[in-house]
Amino acid sequence: MSFLTPPRDGQKTPFVTLAYFRQRQRDRLFDLVHAEFRKSGLTQAELARRMGRRPEVVSRMLGAPGNWRLDTVSDLLFAISGAEAAFTARYPMAESAPDAAAPADAVATPAAPSPAPTARDGRTKG
Amino acid sequence: MLQPALPGAAVKRHVFVTAGLNDLLTDPESAAEQRARFVDLRADLDAFIDGGNLTFCLAPFGARDERIARLAPVDKGLCEFRSRHLKPGIRVIGGFAARDSFIALGWHFRRDLGGAGSRAWRAACVEARRIWDGLLPPHQPLICETVNGYLSNHVFPDPAA
Numbered sequence: 695m696s697f698l699t700p701p702r703d704g705q706k707t708p709f710v711t712l713a714y715f716r717q718r719q720r721d722r723l724f725d726l727v728h729a730e731f732r733k734s735g736l737t738q739a740e741l742a743r744r745m746g747r748r749p750e751v752v753s754r755m756l757g758a759p760g761n762w763r764l765d766t767v768s769d770l771l772f773a774i775s776g777a778e779a780a781f782t783a784r785y786p787m788a789e790s791a792p793d794a795a796a797p798a799d800a801v802a803t804p805a806a807p808s809p810a811p812t813a814r815d816g817r818t819k820g
Numbered sequence: 821m822l823q824p825a826l827p828g829a830a831v832k833r834h835v836f837v838t839a840g841l842n843d844l845l846t847d848p849e850s851a852a853e854q855r856a857r858f859v860d861l862r863a864d865l866d867a868f869i870d871g872g873n874l875t876f877c878l879a880p881f882g883a884r885d886e887r888i889a890r891l892a893p894v895d896k897g898l899c900e901f902r903s904r905h906l907k908p909g910i911r912v913i914g915g916f917a918a919r920d921s922f923i924a925l926g927w928h929f930r931r932d933l934g935g936a937g938s939r940a941w942r943a944a945c946v947e948a949r950r951i952w953d954g955l956l957p958p959h960q961p962l963i964c965e966t967v968n969g970y971l972s973n974h975v976f977p978d979p980a981a
Contacts, residue, residue: 696825697847710848710859714825717863717905721872728873757875757885758904759867786826 700787717759723767723779724759730774731756744773824866832871833920833971838951841912841927861903861910861927868901868922874974876967881936888971892937896949897961899970904930913948915961916970923961925951 698711731741742752755762755770762770771777822835822845837845844851845865848858864887868874877883880892883902891898891913901912901922909930914923925948934940952961967974 713859714863717860721867725872
């Protein structure tokens with residue numbers, strides 16, 4: 695039996711459940727950013743240049759899913775490939791309790807890229 | 821074998837844990853004031869099981885932010901799974917029985933292990949290897965030249981960084 699508890703009316707959601715989903719979100723955002731980074735073929739040095747950050751700072755960011763701020767996630771995704779995260783809610787605990795009110799677990803995916811910019815922007819890809 | 825805390829979640833890699841660690845991971849409240857620490861570790865291990873991207877350092881004691889790192893001496897086949905988001909950090913010492921299959925042999929708070937190559941580290945590794953040899957003779961833990969031998973869906977270190 696899992697230690698995770700879905701939200702219930704009138705009851706405080708247990709700390710361990712909230713903490714688990716926080717770290718789960720951090721891991722999933724890390725996955726998202728790393729997948730974009732691997733797809734891009736960029737080096738960390740180039741990413742650092744694009745972000746205007748020191749290479750060791752970017753290296754540390756990409757090393758592990760730390761406590762990234764949303765600004766950091768946004769900066770990373772956009773600098774890597776012009777991407778932004780697109781969130782949808784999902785209900786991972788609903789699989790085990792379909793009648794219960796299940797918590798939302800936001801799934802971030804990179805938004806589909808916009809059509810290639812015009813010649814005004816020198817950063818067209820491909 | 822550790823099952824994901826979320827029932828029905830995908831299992832793309834495997835983690836085997838000893839009884840003591842399993843108790844802390846399946847009932848984090850039992851860790852009392854350290855419960856947040858073990859919830860985080862549980863979420864980190866579930867991310868491993870889920871098959872997500874992982875960073876891996878081949879050089880013993882060379883890890884900075886990588887999630888998994890090999891330990892010295894390399895020919896003992898031991899690795900550390902590093903859970904670092906909350907303090908105190910936790911190091912789970914174990915070995916890979918096969919690609920994507922990690923056997924967790926012991927855990928330690930990072931603060932108790934001291935510097936690289938310390939007596940505490942050596943003792944922790946000796947104990948982990950002793951447990952491995954008791955559990956899985958004569959199977960040896962995986963020792964690979966590349967990260968790909970240990971893990972699928974990993975993040976390559978960036979040689980041009």
